[in-house]
Amino acid sequence: MRAILIFLAMVFSLAIGSVALAQDGPLRLRITDGVIEPMPFAIPAFQAESAAAGQLASDISRVVAADLTGTGLFREISPDAFISTVSNFASPVQYADWKAINAQALITGAVNADGQGNINVKFRVYDVFSGAELGTGLQFAGTADGWRRMAHKVADEVYSRITGEGKYFDSRVVFVSETGPKNDRRKRLAIMDYDGANVQYLTDSSAIVLAPRFSPDGNRVLYTSYETGFPRIYVLDVNNVGRRAIDLPDGTMSFAPRFAPDGQSAVFSLTTGGNTDLYTVNLGSGDLTRLTSAPSIETAPSFSPDGSRIVFESDRSGNQQLYVMPASGGEATRISFGAGRYGTPVWSPRGDLVAFTKQNRGRFHIGVMRLDGSEERLLTASFLDEGPTWSPNGRVIMFTRETQGAQGAPSLYSVDISGRNLKPIRTEGGASDPSWSPLQR
Amino acid sequence: MNSLKIAVLVGAAFALGACTNAGRFDNDGGFGADGAGAGFDVGSAQDPNSPAYFNQTIGDRVLFLVDQSSLTPQAQTVLAGQAAWLANNPEFTAVIEGHADEQGTREYNLALGARRANAVKEYLVTQGVAATRLQTLTFGKERPLEICSDESCYAKNRRAVTVIAAGGGTS
Structure with a gap:
């Protein structure tokens, strides 16, 4: 948690320029000739908690990932590299497996759909190197039609927690x-x-x-x-x-x-x-x-x-x-x-x-x-x-x-x-x- | 052949009292095959009281230097001709459209086009055209005539076009 916030503080306090930073702690920022090394994160496809949520769960996690990588501050780790799978939203996280692939943040989620157009999206964010959840899990309820907005809301929460900046994806x-x-x-x-x-x-x-x-x-x-x-x-x-x-x-x-x-x-x-x-x-x-x-x-x-x-x-x-x-x-x-x-x-x-x-x-x-x-x-x-x-x-x-x-x-x-x-x-x-x-x- | 068709079109527009903006038409001769007594076709660019004459022979537009709205000597000559034509054709009103080239921000170019249109209006008024017959309009950089991105096109796009119409105008 602290490590992630330090990462963030560094990202946002620096303008363009050639800056070399001392690297201490696992979450670090590398700036060379003005290029900041994006923070690697893992986002396993969200769990579908009902049959009707199958496609949505996958789509929502894709939009969350796109929002985060779109900032240029984050880099998604390919699921091909995953050692762990997340088969249940409530299961404990195997931090060592995510650390091994250098994921600094892990985002898990689950989607429930009632088959009548209502969906529920919940998610958690983990600071892998600190071995702790970042903030607490949240859930959003909405309509299946508005699934992209729900994804943006999840991404906004993640972005805001990790960067300390205001939200902007749900706009x-x-x-x-x-x-x-x-x-x-x-x-x-x-x-x-x-x-x-x-x-x-x-x-x-x-x-x-x-x-x-x-x-x-x-x-x-x-x-x-x-x-x-x-x-x-x-x-x-x-x-x-x-x-x-x-x-x-x-x-x-x-x-x-x-x-x-x-x-x-x-x-x-x-x-x-x-x-x-x-x-x-x-x-x-x-x-x-x-x-x-x-x-x-x-x-x-x-x-x-x-x-x-x-x-x-x-x-x-x-x-x-x-x-x-x-x-x-x-x-x-x-x-x-x-x-x-x-x-x-x-x-x-x-x-x-x-x-x-x-x-x-x-x-x-x-x-x-x-x-x-x-x-x-x-x-x-x-x-x-x-x-x-x-x-x-x-x-x-x-x-x-x-x-x-x-x-x-x-x-x-x-x-x-x-x-x-x-x-x-x-x-x-x-x-x-x-x-x-x-x-x- | 083409110009014959154009002459007919212009004549038709004149008869309908519609406005014409025929500045891009070449005046390359070809008139007078069935010439009227005056030596030109009524409504053609040789007929001094025709819109075609206004648009093509006098010239319906004047050009401006970069970021300028002052009238060049050539522009003043054209506008004197426009004013004389308007004096002879009191049933016509005009909308003066000001334009800018693409090298500027959108809002500024709207304001600049308005300045250019107004410079033309004021000059026509000093030449005796009643201000009530003239309206101004700006298009900023929204309606370029030429589409390349160099001075050869920009020079033609920095323009004010006097669009004449018979009757009460567009108010």
Whole structure:
């Protein structure tokens, strides 16, 4: 237990860089040239405690394993190497057998299904080298249809216990699904599990849709649509797919909406007479408040988690830079000072960092910095990376990467805030503008 | 052959009062086989009061430098022609569409496209076009015309297109 926590503390206290660590104790972290050695774990297929649970038990353990290995912090040991089998969830664990194959964590589980669509999943986590259970066993009850969510909940518990970090696997992503050639893209809103499973479409492709953003409770989405022919912001209920336009003055265009943390209001860009400024709108009353009044472009606003401040981009200095101002408007402080241009700032759910898109020397980067602009760290580089969104625990960033040229197409990627574990999220067709939901309840 | 068909299509669109956006059509001759008295087909790109003339002969679009929304001298010449045409064709309104190339973030490019569209609108107004006949629209980088990823395409994508329509416009 202690050993695992030390492992974790080391993983999360270190950023990128070449670091060599003294190795003491069985659970250890090896970092060479910025690569952390993932922790090996074993997850025997979960036990089916009833005939109806057979396939589900196996499927659930596969999803748990995929969640954990997907973080880049864990490595699954092939079942072919197992010496022990786990034939009963309640049986004592033969630690020596797992130690012998260098499993540092062991995850066991069992699934019961009543044959009427209800399932029950229980699991335990063991620190093999300490020879002790890590935390206590837990069980989740749910429906067979929702088996992937139950698997994500198990993986979240394991991840959180071992890393000390917040959970994030039981979450969804709303994004823009893209098809068609570059000069005739069809776009529609879609929602999926964080890992790309269970895609559902929320709009058709009859009008351009852009940049959906989840409400703090995950039940609504703000986005921009051209259904009137002009860009305009809408709010959509993800459960019944009902939508309504936010009422705004005639002759204006609106885009880049984002919810306030209380879910009652939104901040967005409104363009009138060619000039783009920031406003908030009360989603209940429709009352508008103007936050900025400058001839420059003010856009891509994002609230602090406590709702007191807004980070946004402006070209008031001559090119795109990041600024922070009170949520009611007023004096803004510039926070980005490095070479190049900075846009699309997003406040992290932990409150300590801003993720952004940076353009410099013809390349695009996703990066993070502190709210005072210090400790800027670029996590990616490509022809076109943009639009970061935070995982619910503030540990991972998902973004859009578009490839170059006439056949260029967008897809979603995620990366750890350490800069490690850059990987694509598999989607059918093109995908852009992800927005990560809060943890589901 | 093609251009003949196009002339017919443009004429039909004109008759229906629909908007046309024929900027990609080449004006490579072939008109006048059954020429009217004026020396051009009514509705063709040689007819100074036709949408085809606006779109092709005057030019329905102007181009911008990287991250700029100011009008070049060439753009001002095109827009002066657009303004004169609109003065002669008061039943037409226009939506000015501003676009950006792909080298920018989505939101910024929307705002930049709006700036470009507005720069065109303001210029047309200084040339005497009533502001009430002009609407602006931004597409940001959502509707590129050219799809390669180098300056030859970007230069054509950084544009503002004046899309004319007969009647009350799209409001």
